Amino acid sequence: MKRKRKIKKKFIIFSIIGLIVIIGIVILAVFLLNKNSFSVKLVKDLDIEINTEVKVSSLIDNIDNGELVDDITIDTSKLGKKDVKIKIDVDGKEEDYSFKVNIVDTIAPELTFNEEVYTSVGNDIDLVDNVTVSDNSKEEIEVTVLGDYDVNTIGEYELSYVAKDSSGNETKKEFTLVVEDNVERTSKGYVIENRDGVTYIDGLLVVNKTYSLPSWYGDGLTSETQSAFNEMEADASALGLNIYISSGYRSYSTQDTIYNNYVAVDGQAEADTYSARAGYSEHQTGLAFDLNSIDDSFTYTDEGKWVNANCYKYGFIIRYPKGKDDITGYMHESWHLRYVGEELATKLYNDGDWITLEEYFGITSKYQ
Template identity: 45%
Template sequence: MNQFFKKKSNLLVVFVALLVGAGITIFSLKDASNLEASGVIDTPLEKEEQPEKGKEESPIEKEKKTSTEEKDDKADDEEKKTPKDNNPKKEESEKPKINETPVTHKDYQTTTELNLRTGPSPDNKKIVAIPKGKNVTHIATSGHWYKVQYGKHTGYVNSGYLEEVGTVDTSKEKSSKSTNSEAKQPTKATYVQGILIANKKYPLPANYAPGESKEARNAFNKMAAAAKKDGIGLVAFSTYRSYATQQSTYDYWVSKDGQSAADRYSAKPGTSEHQTGLAFDIHETGKYDTRFEESDGTRWMAENAHTFGFIVRYPKGKEHITGYMYEPWHLRYLGVDIATKVFNSGLTLEEYLGIQ
C-alpha cells in the first residue's frame, strides 16, 4: 500500500515538473516575440541592408557628385539674389560754366610745387600737388589760370608758376613781333642805388631767370603769419614768371582786350617785375582780383607790408608814373629798410629813385 502511494507521489511530481517546464517555454517564446516587435534585437530574417558588391561610389564619382550638387546650390542662390539695378545713375547737377579760351596744346614745366585745382581760383578744391620740374600740357586759358593735363588729371594751375618748354608756336612769334616794341633786347639787368629795376623803360634780358627769391618768400610767410593773427588770410597766387611765361600771359591779354588796354595791366616780356622773382601777387582767402581792392586784406597790407620788406608797387593815382593801373595785390620786395623809407616818403619806386 505504501509503495502504491509512493509511486503516485512520484508521478505527481513529474507531472507538475512537466507543467512548469511547458509554462516557462511558452513565456520565453512570447517575450522573445515582444522584443522582436519592438526592434530591440535583430532576427535572422531581418538583416541590415548592405550595398551590393561593386556598387560603392569611387572617390572620383563622389567628387563629381559633390561638384554637381555645389553647382546646383550656386544656381539656386543666384536665382534668390535680387537683380542688379541696371538703371543709369541720375545726372549730377550742372556745375557753373567756366569762361575759358581753348588754345593750341603746348607743354609747360612747373617752376615750383604747384597745386592742380578743380577751377581757376585758389578757392577751388585741390586735385593733386604737381612736383617742381614736371611737365603739363596747356589746353585752355581762364584769366591768368591755365587749364592743363597732368598725367591722368585735368585741372587748373596758376600760370605764374609755369615755364614754357619745347618749340614756340609760329603764331605766337608773329604776335610777339607785333606787340613787343623793343627792337633791341638788353644784355644785362639794371640796378639803381642797388635796387633791381624792371619796368617799361628798363627791361630785363630774356635769359634773366633767377626764380623766386627765397628771402622774399620767407618775408611773405612772416607777413602772412602776422596777418593771420589779425584774422586775415593772405595767399601768394603768383610770384616768379619767366620771360617765356610772361610772353604767353601778355599775348593772351592782348588777344582778349587789345594792346592799349592790356598795356595798362599786363607787362610785355622783359618788363615784368615778376621776372625778378621779387614780386608777389597776393589776395585774401575768398577774395581775389577786383574783389580784393576794398577788402580788409588790402588795407592791412597797405599799412603793414613795409614792416616785412614789401611795398605796394602800383598805387592808386600813379598810373602816369608807374605805367600800370592800381594793383593793391601786387607787392614788391625791397627789404625792410628800403621798403620803410619808400613807404614813409609816400612816393612810387620810380619817384623815390628819380627814374620816372
C-alpha cells in the first residue's frame, strides 16, 4: 500500500511537470507565430518552361500578413528542380521563405529548311547543310535524315529531318530531294537557263550586272511591253497625268556610246552606279524604258507617285527601288520600268515595299 501511494505521487508530479512544459511550448509557439505569422500560397503549377523569363510574383497566389520584398527573376536556364529563395516583409522585418520549382522543356526543336533540295546526279550532297535547328533549351541538337535516296539515280525522294532534344521532344519534318540532270539553279532554287547567250530565270529574261545579253540581241520594244505601256498611259491620261517614254529600246552599240560618254565625264566607278555597260542594259531587252524626266525629280511628281503605286497592275516593276543599290547594283531610278507581267509584278510590288528581281530569284548583280 505504501509503495503504491508513492508511485501514484510520483506520477502526479511528473504529469504536472509535463503539463507545464507543454503549456510553455504552446505559449512560446503562439508567441512566435504571432510575431512572424505570414503564410505564402503558391500557384498550383510550379513547372516552368526552360529559358523563359519568370518573375517570382507570378508563382505566388497570395501572401497573408506579409509582402514580397523583391520580385526577382528566376534563373530558368537549367532543367530540373530548383530552390527559389525569397524574402517576405512582415511588419518591417524581412523573413526568409523558399519553395521548389521544376524547370521543364516541353517544346520541340524548330527546323528551318528548304522543302525541296536539288542536286545534280552523281553529286554528293550533305542534306544536313540544308537545315538549321534551334531549341528553347539552347542545347546542341543533332539532326538526322530519315529515308533512302540515291544521288546516282535521277528521281524525287521523300525524306524527313528528325531532331530530338534531351527532354524527348521530337520534331519530324518532310522534305523532297530532287536528283536531276545537270541543271543550274539560283540560291532560291529557280532554274537558270542560257539560250544563245541570253539568260532566263524561271522562264523570265533577266539582265543585270551578272547576266548580260549578246550584242546581236534586241530590235525595239516588245509588243507586250508597248501595249502594256499604252494601257497604262491611257489610264494615267484619264486622271490628268502625262506619262511618256523618254528612252525605250537601246541597241548594244547605242548603249556602248552612252556608257563610254559617262565614263569619260565621271570615271568608270561612278558611271557604273547609274549606267550599264554595253550588253548589260535592260534597255537592250525591249522590255524596259525610262519615263518623263529620267531623273530623281520624277519621283516627286504626281506622275511619278502614280506610276510607283500603279505600274504593277500593267505588269511593270520599278526595277531599281530605293535602298536596294547594293542588291540591284544601281541607285534608285523611279523612272525606269521593266515589264515582267502582271502576276510577278504584283508579287514584287509587295504592297508598295518593292522586292527586286535579285531578291526574288536569289541572284547577284555584279560585274565579273
